[in-house]
Every structure is written in structure tokens, then in C-alpha cells.
Amino acid sequence: MRWHSPEFILLLLLIPLVGWYRLYLSRTLKKGGIRFAQGFTLASGMRSWKVKLAFIPDLLRSAVLLLLVFALMQPQYGQEHENVTRQGIDIMIALDVSGSMAAEDFKPNRIKAAQKITENFIGGISDHRIGLVVFAGLALTQCPLTIDYGVVTELLRRTSLQMLKYDGTAIGDAIVNAVYKFSSESREKRDKVVILLSDGENNSGIDPHEAAKIAAEKGVRVYTIGVGSLEGAPIPVIQNGYKQYARNPDGTLYIPKIDEQLMKDIAFITRGQYFRATDNKALEEIYKTIATLEKGKIDVNRTLQYSERYFWFLVPAFVLLLVEMYLRSRVFQRLF
Numbered sequence: 001m002r003w004h005s006p007e008f009i010l011l012l013l014l015i016p017l018v019g020w021y022r023l024y025l026s027r028t029l030k031k032g033g034i035r036f037a038q039g040f041t042l043a044s045g046m047r048s049w050k051v052k053l054a055f056i057p058d059l060l061r062s063a064v065l066l067l068l069v070f071a072l073m074q075p076q077y078g079q080e081h082e083n084v085t086r087q088g089i090d091i092m093i094a095l096d097v098s099g100s101m102a103a104e105d106f107k108p109n110r111i112k113a114a115q116k117i118t119e120n121f122i123g124g125i126s127d128h129r130i131g132l133v134v135f136a137g138l139a140l141t142q143c144p145l146t147i148d149y150g151v152v153t154e155l156l157r158r159t160s161l162q163m164l165k166y167d168g169t170a171i172g173d174a175i176v177n178a179v180y181k182f183s184s185e186s187r188e189k190r191d192k193v194v195i196l197l198s199d200g201e202n203n204s205g206i207d208p209h210e211a212a213k214i215a216a217e218k219g220v221r222v223y224t225i226g227v228g229s230l231e232g233a234p235i236p237v238i239q240n241g242y243k244q245y246a247r248n249p250d251g252t253l254y255i256p257k258i259d260e261q262l263m264k265d266i267a268f269i270t271r272g273q274y275f276r277a278t279d280n281k282a283l284e285e286i287y288k289t290i291a292t293l294e295k296g297k298i299d300v301n302r303t304l305q306y307s308e309r310y311f312w313f314l315v316p317a318f319v320l321l322l323v324e325m326y327l328r329s330r331v332f333q334r335l336f
Contacts, residue, residue, distance in 0.1 A: 002306065004074035011069045015062050060324035067317035075313070076306035088127030088296040089191040090145055092178035093118060096198040096227070097161055098136040098169050099246075100256040103199065105233035106280055113280045114197055114227060115156055121287040122149050122156070127296055129190075131181055134159055137166030137204045139173035144181060170205030171198055175222060175266070179215045192220045193294055196266070197277075199227040201259040208262055212269040222270040223290055224263040229278050232257060 095114060106113035122130055130152045132143040140163075143155045178194045194215065202208050215222055232255040234245040246254040260276070267274040273293075277283035 001309075002076050004076050004306075006073055008069055008072040011072065012066065015065050018065065019058070019062065057324050057328040060320050060327070064317050064321045064324065067313040067320070070313040071310040071317065075309045077309045087190060088125075088129065089193055089294050090129045090131075090182055091294070092131040092133055092145070092181060092192075092194050093156075094133045094135060094139070094174040094178055094194055094196040095156075095159060096136070096169060096174075096200065097134045097159060097164060098200060099161060099167050099237075100169075100200050100235050101227070102161055102237075103228065103233040103235050103256070105229040105231075105278075106227070106283075109236075110199055110227050111159075111161055113283065115159060117280065117283050117287060118197075119153050119156055120284070121291065122153055125149075125291060128294075131178070132156060132159075133174055133178050133181070134163065135170050135174035135177070136164040137168030138164065138170055139177040139205070140164060141177060141181060166204075168204040169198060169200040169202055171196065171202040171262070171266075172206030172208040172211035173204075174198075175208065175211035175215055176206055179211075179218050179220050182218065182220060191294065191296065192218070193272075193290075194220060194222045194270075195225065195290060196222055196263075197225045197227050198263070199258055200256045202262060208266055209269070212266040215270045220270060221272040222266050223272045224267045224274045225283070225286055226258040226260055226263050226274070226276045227283070228256070228258055 095118070097111065101109070101111040101114070103110050129145040129147050130143075130149060131141070131145040132152055132155055134140055134142050142159065143152050146152060174196060175194060182192045212222065234253045234255060236243055237246050238244075248254050258276075260274070264274045266272070275286040275289070277286055
């Protein structure tokens, strides 16, 4: 509640002035005779009820003036409106599609589990822009940043271990690819995040530590996820129509290992976090944790709009004026 024109309160000084003027008239201009119409009981020195209540019209007139002054002061009543603007974040998912992602310690294997759980993650978010980078011995942008989650999901489903001819694990290339996609496509001041899933050691491309420094300089956080059970798993290969497992030159089973220290270093340099996904359930929980950490920004703008409320005083002033006019002309009329 506020008064738009509080200076009109000075008009209240008119009320005692009018009262004084009315009193002056009643004393100087009165010339005897019967002041009120007939019907008053003046015998035995007792004044009638009309005489006792003769001040009411003047009182009502003062009340009318008081209410009119308040109306001129323009009372206003404010209502607060809240506008909430949500600003999502930009997320590039970097998915390892090297041959080791065929290991079956996840169901049905690492790559299929990562695709399915990543798809569920995309389906549960809103307001964010999503992109997809796949990498093996080199990195390739599968989908630029977009809010069309259906497109990202479809391209994710089409991802396969055979889509890149260069086998290996180029973690640094994947990070740089994602970072420069942010630079070229995202001009807004949005938080930028890379979610990197890999199950092996970096063995080609840019040094991951240098790539992480570039990401940090660009304000990009990298959440690294090591995919693979603690004991590891052999890599199935199909030869002559039969399923076999990759072996070392000495004939022993080849069990790829996650370079956890490297993954932790990348997360530390970029102010992200490292997670170890040992099975489908663990990977799903990791995505839920990342979704909780990355909520984006919410801007709240509050505005106060005022509505005129002068009629709160104008309407009763008009009603009292009518009552005062009726009483003065019908009930307390004077004979001069």
C-alpha cells in the first residue's frame, strides 16, 4: 500500500477552517426567530432530538471532505509478480567406441549398456542442450549441441564399435573436440559440461592433460566415468563365425585397464569429478548424481505493480454526501 500524491494531505487543514467558518456564520448571521421547522418540543426548556442531533450534517460534511482528500492522495495497492527464467546448461557426451567397449562385464556389453543408460539420462532432463562426440583412435562429432533430444537419442542408438576405423583410445582428442564445439556453437553464458565415458588407457592423439587445461581455460567442467568392473573383462571378437576373445602376444587374455589416475587428473584440472562405473546400476546412479549436480541457473525477477484504489474513499464519500444532503434538506432544514 502506498500513496501516490501524499502532498494532498495538506488539504486536511481545510476541515477545521470550514468548521470555523460554519461556526462564524451561525453566530453572526443568525437573526433570532425559530431556527428549526415546526414540530420541535420547546416547552419546559427541553430540546427535541433534532436539536440534539443537529450537528450530524456538519459532521458528515467533514467526513466527506476527509474522504475526498484521501482519494486525491491516490492510494495504490501493490501486487508482486514473479517471473522465473530457467537457463539450462550445455552438455557434450563423449562416448568411447573403441573395441574394448565390447567387453561383457556390463549387460549385454559395455557399449550397449552405456547407450541405453545415456539414453535414459537424456530422456530425464530438460532446458539443457545436448551434443554427442564418439571417439576411438580419433574423435568425431556425432551430433552438435541441440535441444532436439529425439535426434540425439537416435544418433546415440546408431553408435557402434565399427563406426570408426581407427581403433585406440584418444581421450584428449575427445575433450578438445567437445570444448571447441562449445566455443563455436554456444555464445550464451551457460555452464558447459563434458561427460566422458571410457574404459581404457589413452594411447593416441592429444595429451589428455593438455586437453584438460584447454577445457579449464574455456570454463568447461569434465565429468569422467571409468567404465568397467574392478576385475576387468576380456574382449570378445568374432573370427570365422566363432566368438573368441582377444589375447596378448603371449597367448594370455587381453584385459584392458582403466587409467584411473588420468581420469582423476582430468576431472581435477577441470573442476569436475571422477566416477567408476562397475556395472549397469552403478552407471545409472552416476548419471543421476551428475543430473543433481548440474541444475543450470534459475533467474527470478520480481516486479511490483500498483493498482489505483482511490475508489475505496471516493465511493463512501459520495454516499455520505447524499446522506448529508438528504438530512440537511429533509430532517434538519432551517427556516430563515
